[in-house]
Amino acid sequence: MTRATIRGWQIVHRWSSLVCTLFLLMLCLTGLPLIFHDEIDALTDDAPPLAQLAADAPLRPLDELLARALAERPGEVGLYMSFDEDRPVANITTGPAPDAAGGDMTITAFDQRTAEPVGVLAEDGVMHFILQLHTDMFAGLPGMLFLGVMGVLFAIAIVSGVILYAPFMRKLDFGTVRATRSRRVQWLDWHNLLGIVTLAWTLVVGLTGVIHTLADPLVTQWRDHDLAGVTRVYDARRLPPPDPARLASIQGAVDTARAAMPGNRVQFVAFPGVAYSSRHHYAVFLQGDTPLTKGLLTPVLVDALSGELSAVRPMPWYMKALQLSRPLHFGDYGGLPLKLIWAAMTLFTILVLGSGVYLWVAKRRHAQTPARAPPAPAIEQWMPAE
Amino acid sequence: MSAGRARGAWAIFAWPGLLAAATMIGLIAALIGDGLHDVLAWIALALPVVAVVVAQAVRRQ
Numbered sequence: 001m002t003r004a005t006i007r008g009w010q011i012v013h014r015w016s017s018l019v020c021t022l023f024l025l026m027l028c029l030t031g032l033p034l035i036f037h038d039e040i041d042a043l044t045d046d047a048p049p050l051a052q053l054a055a056d057a058p059l060r061p062l063d064e065l066l067a068r069a070l071a072e073r074p075g076e077v078g079l080y081m082s083f084d085e086d087r088p089v090a091n092i093t094t095g096p097a098p099d100a101a102g103g104d105m106t107i108t109a110f111d112q113r114t115a116e117p118v119g120v121l122a123e124d125g126v127m128h129f130i131l132q133l134h135t136d137m138f139a140g141l142p143g144m145l146f147l148g149v150m151g152v153l154f155a156i157a158i159v160s161g162v163i164l165y166a167p168f169m170r171k172l173d174f175g176t177v178r179a180t181r182s183r184r185v186q187w188l189d190w191h192n193l194l195g196i197v198t199l200a201w202t203l204v205v206g207l208t209g210v211i212h213t214l215a216d217p218l219v220t221q222w223r224d225h226d227l228a229g230v231t232r233v234y235d236a237r238r239l240p241p242p243d244p245a246r247l248a249s250i251q252g253a254v255d256t257a258r259a260a261m262p263g264n265r266v267q268f269v270a271f272p273g274v275a276y277s278s279r280h281h282y283a284v285f286l287q288g289d290t291p292l293t294k295g296l297l298t299p300v301l302v303d304a305l306s307g308e309l310s311a312v313r314p315m316p317w318y319m320k321a322l323q324l325s326r327p328l329h330f331g332d333y334g335g336l337p338l339k340l341i342w343a344a345m346t347l348f349t350i351l352v353l354g355s356g357v358y359l360w361v362a363k364r365r366h367a368q369t370p371a372r373a374p375p376a377p378a379i380e381q382w383m384p385a386e
Numbered sequence: 387m388s389a390g391r392a393r394g395a396w397a398i399f400a401w402p403g404l405l406a407a408a409t410m411i412g413l414i415a416a417l418i419g420d421g422l423h424d425v426l427a428w429i430a431l432a433l434p435v436v437a438v439v440v441a442q443a444v445r446r447q
Contacts, residue, residue: 165398165399166395166398166399170392170393171393174400174402174441175437175438175441175442176441177442193438193441196402197434197435197438198434199402199406199409200407200409201413201431204409290417290418291416291417291419291420292417327417328417333417334416334424335428337428338416338424338427341428341431341435345434348438
């Protein structure tokens with residue numbers, strides 16, 4: 001690598017990192033508690049435990065649960081129904097209209113065996129605040145997309161950092177920290193070591209985060225273009241959206257979907273007109289049973305008026321990418337040890353970001369001290385002596 | 387390899403490359419299964435962290 005090439009990559013590395021560092025530090029600091037949100041939620045959950053019933057207690061029809069939910073929220077319509085993995089609980093989301101904003105939705109959990117409500121899922125509290133800050137900094141879609149751009153800069157910083165690693169390490173063994181040298185040199189060595197060992201993890205978590213920032217546009221694209229293939233016949237007949245009060249049985253829709261894809265588990269049902277369905281269908285989302293297929297949902301579309309099967313519609317590639325990036329970003333797919341590794345990697349990343357800023361400041365200060373500064377401070381000054 | 391002699395890209399990126407490969411194997415292992423797959427993932431993903439600790443133990447100059 002020529003000196004000019006190194007200088008060029010240094011400029012790329014310096015500016016891509018400087019622009020994104022503050023936001024990446026925020027993402028790391030908010031991400032740390034989010035890794036453990038299941039454990040934290042379980043600790044702070046003050047809802048009473050479920051009633052003790054026989055293990056094979058029969059489940060009530062989902063329509064009964066839905067009727068209970070709507071009775072408690074007069075004037076609202078059903079939007080989503082999701083199913084807990086580890087207990088017989090259905091979470092029913094209601095809102096004033098199918099296109100209601102997230103803040104107007106209410107999520108109530110029901111025991112499927114008794115059709116009794118067992119708690120309202122609150123979208124507030126410290127963890128929710130942290131999640132919002134991490135997702136969009138309370139700025140909605142523009143905030144998400146902005147963080148996506150920061151993620152792309154982060155990836156550029158990582159790649160340029162790896163390229164610069166080579167000239168720095170030409171005369172050093174892997175892992176060397178020159179403890180007898182100045183503080184700057186020691187931090188440079190730490191920056192290089194921690195940066196290079198976390199390389200693959202930061203790239204994966206960073207880029208899956210970038211994919212997440214595109215979630216809203218991707219879901220809209222999927223609904224308006226992919227699902228539109230199923231609803232074309234409805235549009236051709238100019239059918240109005242179904243009256244929410246006259247929908248077919250939701251239990252029937254779930255049973256139809258299960259029969260269409262035996263061996264799969266129902267993760268959630270989207271009601272007609274919401275973001276995850278067409279205006280004319282219940283979209284029943286089925287999942288497999290490995291961490292991989294659990295994330296890759298397949299929607300089965302059931303006509304919301306007739307209750308008949310319309311289509312089994314596997315997700316297009318961009319929705320699969322979005323769903324696959326969920327576990328890879330969250331680190332919640334391999335038990336507590338995986339989460340602890342996620343936390344360790346996050347701490348390493350914080351050190352890399354912090355030492356990067358320190359090195360930049362230290363270098364500028366060094367350059368501004370006339371007695372010590374060479375005319376143009378070069379990368380070579382911190383490289384091992386020839 | 388002794389300090390002072392310049393080394394090529396292969397030597398420089400041998401350890402980082404192995405650790406990156408271990409990371410990817412770990413990330414994917416936990417995705418495709420539970421149980422043993424998870425254990426493999428924990429071991430593979432812990433290697434970068436272990437490498438830092440070990441390097442400090444043997445390479446402090």
